[in-house]
Amino acid sequence: MLIKRQTMRPKSKPRLARSLIACLKFTAMLTLSVSALTAEIVNRYSFTSDASDSVGNAHGTLMGGASIANGSVVLNGSSAYVDLPNGIIATRSNITFEAWVTDEGSGTWARIFDFGFSTGGENNPNQGTNYVFITPQSGGGVLRAAITVGGSGNEQVVEWPGSRLPIGRPAHVVFTIDAGNRIGRLYVDGQLVGENPSMTHNPTMLGYTVNNWLGRSQWVWDPYF
DSSP states (O other): OEEESOOOOBOSSOOOOSOOOBTTEEOOOOOOOBSSSOOOEEEEBOOSSSSOBSSSSOOOEEETTOEEETTEEEOOSSSOEEEEOTTTTTTOSSEEEEEEEEOSOOOTTOOSEEEEEETTOTTOOBSEEEEEEEESSOTTSSOEEEEEESSGGGOEEEEOTTOOOOSSSEEEEEEEEETTTTEEEEEETTEEEEEETTOOOOGGGTOSOSEEEESOOSBTTSOOO
16 A cells, blocks of 8 residues: 555546555555656555555554455455554655555445554444545445544545446555645546545544554444455
8 A cells, every 4th residue: 555645636547556455355556647746655654574664654554364465465355454653644645645555345335445543442343434445335335435533424535436446456546635635535546536626635634543443434323444
């Protein structure tokens, strides 16, 4: 998984590079070509042998039976996830999340990632409070990215209308938050699939998040990826 400091709209032909993650399998990765400014990669998880950050120092930990195979982290859908350090996005207002994800049929509200807080406290899902996430399939059956300050009722969302994340093949998923222009964008395989022109929340508003997970939700009843 890549985390970038800038959020720029990609050109029509994204430039792919190896590196990243996936649900069930977080696989090889990419960086997008951008106009004007160049995004600075601040964290990258290549999953060559563990959950080390190959760009920064925010090394992750494999949890609950998560394993590494062929440059991917493999999650079992029942207990496995990756735990990333506290506060990993606390200073990022403009941000891009990128991942190659192979979804083998995750359940409704499973998470590609979920960074934030729950009422259960650190390391304990219960009810989410402040968080940012991507789910392959929301309650409406579509790919959703969202950020909230103050629980699910305040979520600001970007969705892929009519479509969940493809099943059984690698897909490239990108979620950008452009705080200056208050725009959230969602891309799949280099194509813009959703946009929210009224996204006023950004990661700095979440606080120093303590539950920063790949494959696990802040909400205790949501399935693992």
